[in-house]
Amino acid sequence: MSSRLASRRNVMAAALIAPLFLLVALSFLAPLATTLYRAIEDSDFSLALPKTSRSLQQWDGVALPPEEAFRSFVEELRQAQQDQAAGAILNRLNFEETGLRTLLLQATRASGRLAEPYRDSMIALNPRWGDPALWRLFKRATGPFTSLFLLRSLDLKPTDQGVAKAAAQDAVFLPLFWRTFEISLVVTILCALLAYPVAYTLSILPQGWANVGMMLVLIPFWTSILVRTTAWFIILQREGPINALLMAMTLVDQPLTMIFTRFAVYIAMVHVLLPFAILPLYSVMKGLKPDYMRAAASLGAPGWKRFLRIYLPLTMPGVAAGSLMVFMLSVGFYITPALVGGPGDQMVSSFIAFFTNVSVNWGMAAALATLLMAMTGVLVVVARLVVPGFRSGGVKA
Amino acid sequence: MAAPAAPRPRRSLIEASLYAVTALILFFLVAPIFVVFPLSLSSGELLVLPTPGYSLRWYEEFFTSNRWLLATWNSFVVGLATMIVATLLGTLAAFGLYLGQFRGKALIIAILSLPMVTPIIVTAIAMYFALSLVGLGSTLTGLIIAHTVLSVPFVLLTVLASLQTFDPNLLRAAASLGASPPVAFRRVVLPLIAPGVATGALFAFATSFDELVVALFIASPGQFTLPRQMFAGVREFLSPTIAAAAVLLIVFSALLLAINEMIRKRAQARGISSGPTP
Numbered sequence: 197m198s199s200r201l202a203s204r205r206n207v208m209a210a211a212l213i214a215p216l217f218l219l220v221a222l223s224f225l226a227p228l229a230t231t232l233y234r235a236i237e238d239s240d241f242s243l244a245l246p247k248t249s250r251s252l253q254q255w256d257g258v259a260l261p262p263e264e265a266f267r268s269f270v271e272e273l274r275q276a277q278q279d280q281a282a283g284a285i286l287n288r289l290n291f292e293e294t295g296l297r298t299l300l301l302q303a304t305r306a307s308g309r310l311a312e313p314y315r316d317s318m319i320a321l322n323p324r325w326g327d328p329a330l331w332r333l334f335k336r337a338t339g340p341f342t343s344l345f346l347l348r349s350l351d352l353k354p355t356d357q358g359v360a361k362a363a364a365q366d367a368v369f370l371p372l373f374w375r376t377f378e379i380s381l382v383v384t385i386l387c388a389l390l391a392y393p394v395a396y397t398l399s400i401l402p403q404g405w406a407n408v409g410m411m412l413v414l415i416p417f418w419t420s421i422l423v424r425t426t427a428w429f430i431i432l433q434r435e436g437p438i439n440a441l442l443m444a445m446t447l448v449d450q451p452l453t454m455i456f457t458r459f460a461v462y463i464a465m466v467h468v469l470l471p472f473a474i475l476p477l478y479s480v481m482k483g484l485k486p487d488y489m490r491a492a493a494s495l496g497a498p499g500w501k502r503f504l505r506i507y508l509p510l511t512m513p514g515v516a517a518g519s520l521m522v523f524m525l526s527v528g529f530y531i532t533p534a535l536v537g538g539p540g541d542q543m544v545s546s547f548i549a550f551f552t553n554v555s556v557n558w559g560m561a562a563a564l565a566t567l568l569m570a571m572t573g574v575l576v577v578v579a580r581l582v583v584p585g586f587r588s589g590g591v592k593a
Numbered sequence: 594m595a596a597p598a599a600p601r602p603r604r605s606l607i608e609a610s611l612y613a614v615t616a617l618i619l620f621f622l623v624a625p626i627f628v629v630f631p632l633s634l635s636s637g638e639l640l641v642l643p644t645p646g647y648s649l650r651w652y653e654e655f656f657t658s659n660r661w662l663l664a665t666w667n668s669f670v671v672g673l674a675t676m677i678v679a680t681l682l683g684t685l686a687a688f689g690l691y692l693g694q695f696r697g698k699a700l701i702i703a704i705l706s707l708p709m710v711t712p713i714i715v716t717a718i719a720m721y722f723a724l725s726l727v728g729l730g731s732t733l734t735g736l737i738i739a740h741t742v743l744s745v746p747f748v749l750l751t752v753l754a755s756l757q758t759f760d761p762n763l764l765r766a767a768a769s770l771g772a773s774p775p776v777a778f779r780r781v782v783l784p785l786i787a788p789g790v791a792t793g794a795l796f797a798f799a800t801s802f803d804e805l806v807v808a809l810f811i812a813s814p815g816q817f818t819l820p821r822q823m824f825a826g827v828r829e830f831l832s833p834t835i836a837a838a839a840v841l842l843i844v845f846s847a848l849l850l851a852i853n854e855m856i857r858k859r860a861q862a863r864g865i866s867s868g869p870t871p
Binding site for chain 1 (some may be wrong): 643
């Protein structure tokens with residue numbers, strides 16, 4: 197009887213959860229999964245050049261591919277160009293090796309003059325076509341999967357002989373991840389250092405004053421990130437109030453460049469994220485019983501020792517919770533560096549946006565997104581292990 | 594017996610410097626927000642302080658510009674729609690999770706709150722690809738779907754927190770008095786978890802109202818929201834209208850904060866949790 201009751205309850209529960217679960221599954225989990233899948237999917241070449249792909253897949257990859265592959269390559273490339281479908285493979289191939297776009301465009305432009313046997317005709321056009329390594333690169337591009345994008349995100353590249361280091365001009369992503377890590381770490385440390393005294397003071401102030409102080413933390417917390425970043429943009433610009441003040445006090449004779457620098461990124465990010473460090477710390481400090489400190493004092497421990505040995509360890513969970521939250525949010529920051537930072541201060545997010553919108557290299561956008569997700573995932577796991585009851589939250593939690 | 598070993602003056606010196614440091618940091622937190630107030634009242638064309646004079650021209654510009662008005666309208670439409678859908682689905686799901694007696698609840702909660710821990714840029718491009726695929730790119734509907742997914746975890750978690758203080762015996766009592774489950778939910782459960790629901794709804798609205806990154810990818814000029822329009826403004830034509838818009842957004846955020854505090858205080862007075870808000 198009671199088990200039937202329980203199962204009826206569970207049916208009802210499932211019916212109540214289902215609508216939200218469907219929404220999240222369809223409009224979040226599925227898009228997320230397909231996006232991550234794009235990081236390894238490679239179908240541009242085989243979609244635009246199906247016959248070439250088939251004959252390249254059968255080719256042993258040692259000497260040059262058969263004449264048939266050359267012929268279908270020329271025909272299909274010309275057709276793709278006419279259908280304006282060649283852009284995707286030009287981008288894809290040129291991304292793997294700079295210069296391939298020019299080579300392919302040259303072949304399409306000359307395709308009217310190319311004749312049987314296509315192999316000799318193409319080699320006569322450009323000796324590069326006689327290089328088996330080039331055709332092996334094409335063969336690798338026939339999909340259906342590729343490690344190219346993920347490897348390039350780590351400044352590596354796939355070659356005939358396995359994985360190699362990417363060319364120096366393409367090796368920008370490890371420094372990018374390092375920079376993202378560095379900015380996030382500096383911001384996290386600054387937030388922890390600034391949050392500690394504020395949270396402590398708020399926790400010992402009489403209730404009325406503590407409420408006022410709390411309001412001063414909550415107002416920025418509820419004000420949108422964009423508004424706060426815009427405020428810093430205005431303040432730090434060349435004609436902004438800080439420069440005006442410094443000039444008026446004749447401390448400097450010409451305006452300082454603060455906007456579009458790393459300094460601007462740090463100051464704006466700390467401003468945006470500081471409340472996330474203060475709030476958990478405050479609730480830990482508020483919940484602490486003064487007995488421990490009193491006990492230490494009665495045992496004759498001097499102030500600094502009481503702080504270092506008792507208070508600091510007891511409040512560490514608050515520091516850890518706040519810091520992990522700040523670090524996790526920092527790693528994915530996009531708007532603040534985009535508005536107040538220079539080209540050298542952009543983080544991973546900015547490159548994901550660039551590859552999505554500007555260079556339309558969705559494989560690369562997906563690969564960077566995958567790595568960013570992995571980084572955040574590791575952090576969430578660490579957070580759950582280190583901080584008991586850690587619940588990660590977005591901007592307003 | 595325990596003499597005040599620490600000499601009084603030194604102690605108060607530490608305390609004074611602590612207060613001073615705290616005051617400075619709090620000043621750092623709020624000052625930038627207040628800097629935009631005088632700028633928005635400038636009579637000049639440039640965003641500089643001191644302003645050449647004061648006028649309301651930039652507010653007039655805001656309230657007469659089609660672009661800003663459209664953005665304001667879009668923000669409210671998307672924000673309210675997001676709030677309604679997220680609150681409805683989030684509250685029902687939270688109650689379902691409360692009722693259910695099965696394993697894996699924690700996993701379901703973790704999956705449903707995944708949008709909260711996913712870096713926003715990743716969510717944004719995933720939504721961008723998916724919504725364009727089904728023809729909802731550059732539509733308000735698409736933006737509402739995306740914002741609902743982003744804000745629903747807040748509703749779920751605040752309502753779940755409220756339900757933790759809910760006494761299951763009340764449900765049994767309602768059932769024994771002949772109330773059907775929907776009636777019991779409406780008449781017994783809902784009034785008791787109302788503060789959590791209200792807080793969640795407020796968060797959902799605020800999340801959508803402030804959201805920029807997804808809007809950057811999904812919205813074309815016809816669907817620009819206030820943050821999106823402001824971003825375009827900072828990037829392209831920097832005028833004090835942006836400061837005016839910022840002031841309006843700050844005032845509105847302060848209003849939301851005040852409502853939130855009100856809900857919290859009233860809930861506290863009745864001894865109910867309004868959710869895990871500070």
